[in-house]
Amino acid sequence: MNSKGRFGEFGGQYISETLMNELIRLEECYNEAKNDPSFNEEVQSLLNEYAGRPSRLYYAAKMTEDLGGAKIYLKREDLNHTGSHKLNNCIGQALLAKRMGKTRLIAETGAGQHGVATATVAALLGMECEIFMGKEDTIRQALNVYRMELLGAKVNAVTTGTMTLKDAVNDAMKEWSTRTEDTHYCLGSVMGPHPFPTIVRDFQAVISKEAKQQILEKEGKLPAAVIACVGGGSNAIGAFYNFIEDKDVQLIGCEAAGKGVDTDQNAATIATGTLGIFHGMKSLFCQNEYGQIAPVYSLSAGLDYPGIGPEHAYLNSIGRAQYVPVTDEEAVQAFEYLSRTEGIIPAIESSHAIAHAMKIAKDFSKDQSIIINVSGRGDKDVAAIARYRGVNLHD
């Protein structure tokens, strides 16, 4: 077995020969860059001055009081420029792409957050940008489509398959295999072939690096648990990474259970998936008895993906992290709850993590703390939640 980019048996480079040399070059360039102080300074400078990092670790006093257990801290990735954690990775990858001499970025997007973040960095760095988005998602997240266009990106609505995130990845990969000379595929999650799961994790690890320092300053000890939502798993791995060695910190990923893990309308890969090879990696996937990738479902476009990053599959297999399913209804209730209780409207993706924290907070004592990664803000979801609740909105 290829030992490159493996997390246990998960990961690898299951990709067409046409892209292999490009992946090798990317890995070499990344290894060089990450040991180059000037590259790291450049990344850090944009994270601080442009994205607005470090993001706050906010003590949610009302929520804590209401839930009656652990102290609840919210890692406010929703306050990052462009409204989600996605920009952390895009800044890193775009600077890496420039270093490789690329002038064009392509990316997939589900909810549109990664597409917006990619388009934003492309505008900032003067790069051409093309985004692939499932047609279904362009309807669910129409505002983000316009936002990307406003930023100068071309948005391609993908009409194959389920017309969601999985199909957007397919088309972005196809486009990349057509044109690598000037183009970098700015993959948005900790998935795909090596070295992407490692590169994206490293750029998102800033979340737990900050959070660890912040919680130690505020509480003088580590949290009892860190909770994040998981689609491909980039915000979760970012929130977990610097706590992995701290065995007493529970790491909990919240998967999209859609209409329930006992229905066929969910995207809960750990709960319902099996080992497979897809999108460049060996990992867990929702698939049928013959290995056909299943059409998955979640109200949340960003979690509506049939696989999970290989490092999460590994953390699950060794029991270091646990993964729990959260339904649409639970997520919507958490969306409404955080809005009312703390005056923070979270992304519907992040609401999955909030929902689980609401369930387990009381199982902890008052001198323990829980960090919830609020991976994005919910402005983009307001119209969809209104529809979900049967409210008719008019402009």
Place this chain on the structure above:
Amino acid sequence: MTDKIRASFEKNKNGKAFIGFITAGDPDIDSTYEFILKMAEAGCDIIEIGIPFSDPVAEGAVIQNASVRALQAGTTTDMVFDMVAKVREKSDVTLCFMTYANLVFHYGYDKFFAKCKELDVSGIIIPDMPYEEKEEMESVSLKYDVNFISMVSPTSEDRVKMICSEAKGFIYVVSSMGVTGVRSSISTDLAPIIGHIREVTDVPCAIGFGISNPEQAKAMASLSDGAIVGSAIVRIVEKYGKEAGPYIYDFVKSMKDALLEA
């Protein structure tokens, strides 16, 4: 093992082989059975049978749409094996499977290749399993005398030697960047790549991706040991559906005739 793939090249006077692709189950599995026999009858030296996958990331629109039609018709890996068993009652044409890693992985490597051996299938082509990852599958396929077909692309450069030194069956030379599909012209300068392959191995190499007419087939076969044609055949199925048999026959025959002049 006897090298049935090599023999498929050598049996023609000029040593060139015509390799045709068909998506199994498009528009239904019984039609595929008939199409394969027609292709064999028209002189197709090696037939690549595509086992349809839900997310064929190496395919252009034509084969992707064929995969969708095949899956909508309920095609499964077991149905493809049953169909090949029927073909074997009538023809000993050289067969390879082309599909994606997940279908074979999920079926179970041992179980899959045992079936291949039973059905005299000579090779497996997996576009999402490059040199670095092939060992897990090839170590099993070879136990059952099934060649793992290596692919070389215009971007392989310094990788050609490594890939070809271990190549078996034939070498699939990808003519162009991107995905499968008909191209009006093939712009990659393939001669240096073929030259490079020849320095490393005498395993036959055939060119695929974008070949759709007899002139291209002849030109590509002149450059290498054969031409691989997929989308142009699948397009005929798309157009004529169950009635595509005679049209496929005529097309394959015209391609083979041109190739024999290479």
